[in-house]
Amino acid sequence: MSVAYLLVIAVLFATGAYLLMHRSLTKIILGVVMLGNGINVLIVATGSRPGEPPIVGADGTITDPVPQALVLTAIVIGFAIVAFMLALVWRNWTLTGDDQVEDDVEDRRLAQRSATGSNKSVAMHHEDVA
Amino acid sequence: MNFFLVAPIVLPIATAAVLLILRNRIAQRALAFVALVASLASAVALVGEVLSRDGAVVSRLGDWPADVAITLVADRLAIAMVIISLIVLITVLVFAIGQGSGDERSPFYYPAYLVLAGGISQAFLAGDLFNLFVAFELLLMASYVLLTLEGTREQIRSGITYVVLNVVESLLLLFAIGLIFAATGTVSMAELPARLAELPDGVRLGLNLLLLVAFGIKAAVFPLFFWLPDSYPTSPSSVTAVFAGLLTKVGVYALMRTETLLFPGGQNTLLIVVAGLTMIIGLLGAISHTHMKRILSFHIVSQIGYMVMGIGIATELAIAATIFYLIHQIPVKASLFLVEGIVEHETGSSSFDKVGGLLRRSGTLAFLFLAPALSLAGLPPFSGFLAKLSLVQAGFTDEQYVIIGVALVGSLLTLISMIKIWTGVFWGEIEPTPPAGRVGILRHHRTMASATWLLVIVTLAISVFGGWLFGYSMDAARDIVDPSIYVRAVLGS
Numbered sequence: 143m144s145v146a147y148l149l150v151i152a153v154l155f156a157t158g159a160y161l162l163m164h165r166s167l168t169k170i171i172l173g174v175v176m177l178g179n180g181i182n183v184l185i186v187a188t189g190s191r192p193g194e195p196p197i198v199g200a201d202g203t204i205t206d207p208v209p210q211a212l213v214l215t216a217i218v219i220g221f222a223i224v225a226f227m228l229a230l231v232w233r234n235w236t237l238t239g240d241d242q243v244e245d246d247v248e249d250r251r252l253a254q255r256s257a258t259g260s261n262k263s264v265a266m267h268h269e270d271v272a
Numbered sequence: 273m274n275f276f277l278v279a280p281i282v283l284p285i286a287t288a289a290v291l292l293i294l295r296n297r298i299a300q301r302a303l304a305f306v307a308l309v310a311s312l313a314s315a316v317a318l319v320g321e322v323l324s325r326d327g328a329v330v331s332r333l334g335d336w337p338a339d340v341a342i343t344l345v346a347d348r349l350a351i352a353m354v355i356i357s358l359i360v361l362i363t364v365l366v367f368a369i370g371q372g373s374g375d376e377r378s379p380f381y382y383p384a385y386l387v388l389a390g391g392i393s394q395a396f397l398a399g400d401l402f403n404l405f406v407a408f409e410l411l412l413m414a415s416y417v418l419l420t421l422e423g424t425r426e427q428i429r430s431g432i433t434y435v436v437l438n439v440v441e442s443l444l445l446l447f448a449i450g451l452i453f454a455a456t457g458t459v460s461m462a463e464l465p466a467r468l469a470e471l472p473d474g475v476r477l478g479l480n481l482l483l484l485v486a487f488g489i490k491a492a493v494f495p496l497f498f499w500l501p502d503s504y505p506t507s508p509s510s511v512t513a514v515f516a517g518l519l520t521k522v523g524v525y526a527l528m529r530t531e532t533l534l535f536p537g538g539q540n541t542l543l544i545v546v547a548g549l550t551m552i553i554g555l556l557g558a559i560s561h562t563h564m565k566r567i568l569s570f571h572i573v574s575q576i577g578y579m580v581m582g583i584g585i586a587t588e589l590a591i592a593a594t595i596f597y598l599i600h601q602i603p604v605k606a607s608l609f610l611v612e613g614i615v616e617h618e619t620g621s622s623s624f625d626k627v628g629g630l631l632r633r634s635g636t637l638a639f640l641f642l643a644p645a646l647s648l649a650g651l652p653p654f655s656g657f658l659a660k661l662s663l664v665q666a667g668f669t670d671e672q673y674v675i676i677g678v679a680l681v682g683s684l685l686t687l688i689s690m691i692k693i694w695t696g697v698f699w700g701e702i703e704p705t706p707p708a709g710r711v712g713i714l715r716h717h718r719t720m721a722s723a724t725w726l727l728v729i730v731t732l733a734i735s736v737f738g739g740w741l742f743g744y745s746m747d748a749a750r751d752i753v754d755p756s757i758y759v760r761a762v763l764g765s
Contacts, residue, residue, distance in 0.1 A: 162440065167432065174439050181447045188454035208340075209453060212402055216446055219409045223439055226416055230432055237425045244429045 144195070147187040154180030165243050167231045171224060178220040185213045274331040276321075277344050279314035280354055280393035283307050285410075288386035300382040301369050308365060308389060312358040315351060315393075322351050327751060327761030330399070338763060343399030343460065345762055348748035349595055353396045353525060356599050359730060360517045360606045361389045363723045367610050368510035370719025371617060378421050388414035388514065395522045399762060401449050401459040404526065408445065408490070412438050415519060418511045419503060427506045434503035441489040448482035455479065462762035464534055465755045480535040484543075487530060491523030493580055494550040497573045501557060504572070505565040509613025512565065516572050517606030521598055524579045528594065531583050532752045543584030544675050550577030551682035558689040564612050564622035564697055567689055568605075571648065574682060575601055581675055582663055590666035592749035596742050597663065600655040600734050604644045607727035611641045614720050615697060618713050619704055624696030628703035634713035638698045640724050644731050645694070649687040655734040662742065 154176050161173030189209040190196040199205055235241060287307035291300050321329050328350075332341035346354070365385065372381070391411030398404040416438075420431035453459055455475055456467040468476060485496070492500040500520070504512050531540065554574030558567045579601070582594030614637060615630065616622045631638045647654035650661075660683060667676040714721040734741060751757050 162436075170436055174436070174443070177440075177443050178446075181443055181450060184447070185450040185453070188450060206457070208459075209450075212449075212453070212459070215402070215406060219406070219442075222413065223409075223435075223442075226413070227435060227439070230416075230420060230428060230435060233420075233423055234428045234432060237428060243432065 144187075144193055147183065147196075151180050151184050151187070154183065167234065167241050167243065170243075171227050171231065174227065175220075175224055178216075178224075182213050182216055182220070185209045185216065274318075274329060274344075276314040276318040277329060277331040277346055277397065278333070280311040280358065281344075281390050281397065283311045283314075283390075284386040284393070285390035288383040288390070291383045291386065292380075295379045297379075300379070304365060304382045304386055305362070305369075307386060308358060308362045311389070311393065312355065312362060315354045315358060318346055318351055319355070322346055322348060325761070327757045330762050339458075339460070339463075342403055343462070343762060344397045345399040345461070345758070346397055347751050347758060347761065348744065349525075349528075349752055350396045352595070352599060352744065352748065353521075354393050356602050357392050357396070357518050357521075358389070360602055360727065361385075361392070361514065363726045363730075364510055364513050364517075364606060364610070366726075367513070367613065367720050367723035368508075370717060370721075370723065371508065371510050371613060380417060381421060384414045384417040384421070385514075387411075388418065392518055392522060396525060398461075400461055401452065401464070404461075405442070405445055405449055408522070408526075409442060411519065411522065412442065415515060419507050419515075421511075422508075424506075430503040430506045433499055437489065437499040441486055444482060444489070445486035448479060448486055451482065452479055460762075461529070461533060462759045465536070465759060468534055476535065480530070483530045483534070484527070487523050487526040488546075489523075490520070491527055491576050491580070492520050492573050493546050493576055494553050494573075497550065497554065497576075500573060501566060501569040504569045505563070509565070509609050509616060512569075513606040513609035513613065516568070516609050517602045520572055520576055521579075521602055524576060524583075524594075524598060527580065528583050528591070528752070531586060532591065533755050533758055536753075536755055537586075539586050539670065540584045543580055544672065547577045547581035547584055548675050548678040550574065550580060551678060552577075552685075555682055555685040555689065559685065559692065562624045562696065564615065564624070564627075564693050565609075567693055568608055568612060571608075571686065571689070572605060574686065575605070575648070577682065578660070578663060578679060581679060582666065584675075585666055585670050585672060586753075587666055587670055588746075588749050588753045589669060590663070591753055592742070592745040593659065593662035593666050595745040595748050597659040599741065599745070600647070600659045600731070603727050603730045603734070604647050604656065607644045607724060607731060608641070608648065610720070610724040610727060611637065611644075614640075614713065614717055614724065617717060617720065622697065626703065627697050628700035629698070630702075630713065631698040632702055633706065636721075637713050640721075640728050641698070642694070643728050645690040647731055647735070649690050650683045651687070653735055655731060655738055658735065658738040658742065 158173045158177030158180055161169045164170060186196050186209055189205045194200045197205060284307050287303055291303060328345050328347035331344045388411050391407050391414060394407035395404060398407050416435050419434055420427050449459060455471055456464060458464060458467060489496040504515055551574045554570050558570035561567050579594050579597050582590045612622050619627045621627055647656040650656040664676050
């Protein structure tokens with residue numbers, strides 16, 4: 143594994159983690175893509191000896207193929223998940239008209255109850271839950 | 273290659289592929305049922321072989337040599353988990369058939385359900401970490417579909433939280449596997465114990481923690497549990513029952529393997545503290561809610577605490593208690609959700625301010641709730657009592673008095689919240705008023721009722737055969753507490 147790979151992995155991880163923290167769903171998906179690819183690069187890079195490029199080493203020898211097999215599977219799985227998440231976010235957009243993570247209604251109700259100290263608002267929200 | 277070992281994984285998944293083409297609802301139901309029953313039969317057929325061998329039955333797909341083949345391993349623990357989860361999957365499938373007869377379900381329900389079943393079996397039987405990761409992805413992908421199948425606003429909202437969290441969990445797991453491979457050059461669970469033992473302590477600790485966090489999210493332990501009570505209540509009860517009974521338990525199973533096989537280190541204080549907090553926080557959440565499904569969802573979290581406690585103590589007795597707890601917990605939890613499903617199907621809700629007095633409408637339904645509920649709280653003579661007793665015993669032998677205290681208080685709180693459901697849903701005025709001339713509840717939902725009966729009978733059977741089952745758990749624990757048994761079974765020599 144060379145420093146260049148480490149840098150690429152670090153940048154992908156950092157951007158991925160940063161994007162995941164957002165409330166916007168599109169950014170979260172992008173974060174998942176970044177983070178996933180960071181890990182994929184990491185796994186490919188683990189196949190090589192220190193300081194040498196992965197897959198075909200400096201002296202022309204082929205490195206351990208197991209990580210490449212693993213990463214292929216991981217890429218396919220990641221692809222499926224991103225496709226599903228996109229569909230989910232699209233559905234969310236058609237339902238709510240925006241692209242934000244929403245609050246849990248029941249949680250909000252409980253918070254409201256403890257804030258006002260009464261059970262008055264209990265009945266009205268239940269349809270949302272069941 | 274052992275056919276019986278491969279069948280519980282391949283049969284459901286292959287059938288799922290057929291069902292995707294075959295959109296006929298009756299055919300889908302029949303085929304799904306047959307596939308699961310056949311998987312169960314082949315898992316049961318394997319028991320004799322597992323018991324007769326010392327350790328485990330091992331199968332290498334395609335008969336490749338041990339270092340490159342995908343290995344499946346069935347030891348006593350794995351085969352017990354596969355059997356009990358297939359039993360739950362079959363009964364819940366029957367329940368879903370009963371529940372779905374009224375409404376038009378999506379043609380993707382049964383395929384997704386079968387993929388879930390295959391993924392769960394694979395997770396239990398996986399012999400290497402990467403295969404375990406693929407199994408997790410398989411069952412998670414199916415669970416994403418099942419959770420958001422109806423596509424209502426509430427489902428999509430909670431589905432997004434669930435999906436994002438579990439995707440992050442998967443990425444962490446993949447990351448951990450990548451690092452483990454970098455450090456040791458293998459992902460085989462049989463080769464890893466020896467190679468991990470050679471690593472410097474710091475590296476070992478880091479890898480162990482990464483796996484703990486990844487599996488901890490899956491198992492919903494404190495502080496990684498918050499996604500669960502948020503997402504589970506929004507899906508139909510037939511889906512929630514399977515999720516509640518099985519998905520978190522796969523996480524617990526993986527935690528157990530990690531702590532006994534990959535990083536055996538005796539008692540783990542971190543896990544014990546986490547276990548105590550998981551019990552109490554889950555129960556406080558349960559007590560604060562007034563909605564049956566939500567209370568039960570929080571209970572999943574608190575019960576995970578008990579199992580993690582056993583893994584944390586990590587003596588042979590504690591692991592045996594945890595295995596027994598797992599086996600008892602899966603049908604109990606699922607049957608409680610099935611009862612909730614019947615309540616919701618009959619009355620349109622399971623919120624305390626909308627439902628009441630069901631005891632007067634159907635005593636049998638009340639019994640179907642009461643038996644698993646008391647078992648969950650750990651009252652004798654139910655299986656939960658045996659499970660909790662053995663955990664407490666393990667704690668006493670290891671002098672872990674604080675966590676025993678917490679566990680017993682937790683037990684009391686469980687009882688309180690079960691009483692809360694009892695008074696809210698089964699006592700009081702009959703609410704909502706049933707249509708004139710409608711007597712009873714269960715006779716209108718025969719399929720759902722018989723599925724629930726079946727699961728309750730399974731939980732009662734676990735109490736009746738508790739002694740034998742605990743002996744089996746002791747054997748299973750002996751096999752996994754000493755990693756060399758597993759290693760010898762897989763690698764030969």
